[in-house]
Amino acid sequence: MRRVDRNIWREKKGRYRVRLAAVDPRTGKQREVNRVVIGSLSDARREREQLRGGIHAGDDERARLTLGEYAKRWTEARSPRLKPSTRERYKDAMRLHIMPAFGDRYLDAVQKVDVDAWAARAVTRTRARGRAPYRPQTVNGWLRILQTIYRDAAADLGIPNPLARLAPLPTTTVEDRREALTAPQVTLLLEHVREEEPEAYPLLLTLVLTGMRWGEATALQWGDIGDGVIVCKRAHVRGTVATPKTGPKVYPLPAVLEAALQAHRRELVADQHPGLRRGWVFATRSARDEDRWRLRFPSSFQKALPRWCAACGIEKHITPHSLRRTAVDLLRAAGVDLVVRQALIGHATGSMTAHYSTVRHEEKEEAAARVVRLVGGER
DSSP states (O other): OEEEETTEEEEETTEEEEEEEEEOTTTOOEEEEEEEEESOHHHHHHHHHHHHHHHHHHHHHTTSOBHHHHHHHHHHHHGGGSOHHHHHHHHHHIIIIIHHHHTTSBGGGOOHHHHHHHHHHHTTSOOGGGOOOOOHHHHHHHHHHHHHHHHHHHHHHOOOOTTTTOOOOOOOOOGGGSSOOOHHHHHHHHHHHHHHOGGGHHHHHHHHHHOOOHHHHTTOBGGGEETTEEEEOOEEETTEEEOOTTOOEEEEOOHHHHHHHHHHHHHHHHHTOTTGGGTBSSOEEOSSOTTOEEOOOTHHHHHHHHHHHHHTTOOSOOOHHHHHHHHHHHHHHTTOOHHHHHHHHTOSSHHHHHHTOOOOHHHHHHHHHHHHHHTTOOO
16 A cells, blocks of 8 residues: 555555544544545545545534533533532432533534433443443433433524433333332331331321421421421431422421420430430431431431331332322322322422322222213113
């Protein structure tokens, strides 16, 4: 092979190789282009000029923003308005998943088909250390963040939104495995915890009867409780205290919960709990120093709930947030109006309250039976 012109080598008669540096239009990064041309030297020269045109176009494209560059600006602008929990969720999803896949791509070079393929791989490919693939619900959370970034980018920069029609991954879940407990299961769970691990009972009862988020319930102070109500003024994430996600809320204080909380306070006084001196209802002792306290992290219940459920014969995957879903379902089963349910739980919209509800097979059967009776189908 010998060189016959700049960037052109002749391999044999009628076969030329064109080699030069070009810019990947998706990322703006340089890469070597090695192209074989079958034909004449003139054909090879034309191919070289076309490739050079691509290089110049790539140089122009360097003024465009990559997804990583725009996402950094976007995050800095939104962070002050986000709750700590939301900010941490965005940060982890972007750092661990979105940026490694698309961070070096130009914003307008990411296509819907690329994102669809990335999401599909996440729920099918085994993760590092042999871990199971990600759940569709988890990947859908990443997709929502990516879509939000693109909606804002389309408005800010005037670029087309390639993800406007991106659909979430299907999440088919067997009904009896849904993350909510029935009323009889709640009764079993509460009785078991009250007898076997009574120190956890007041917090468990609070979560079930009010539907508070974990960070809200564990940031309660004794001054928030009284006169038949619980006023939720704050929430915490990993010890960082802020206002609740959907603003302050007032919850009724049923007599059974009031009695449990009063008994819990007496236990704290007798134990001279360090958190009590600062007014916290559910603070826990520091593992390193018993004279210090910290606000509870959900890990304590994440480990305990599977153990409690197994002891009660409940074959469901229950997390602390499942107790909020359970509270929504209990209100619906009790015939509470949707507007009242929304106000009690503190959802921003009725559609979110409906999303948290679990319609069970027995309810569907009863609904079908009512229709049969209505049309006179019973003989």
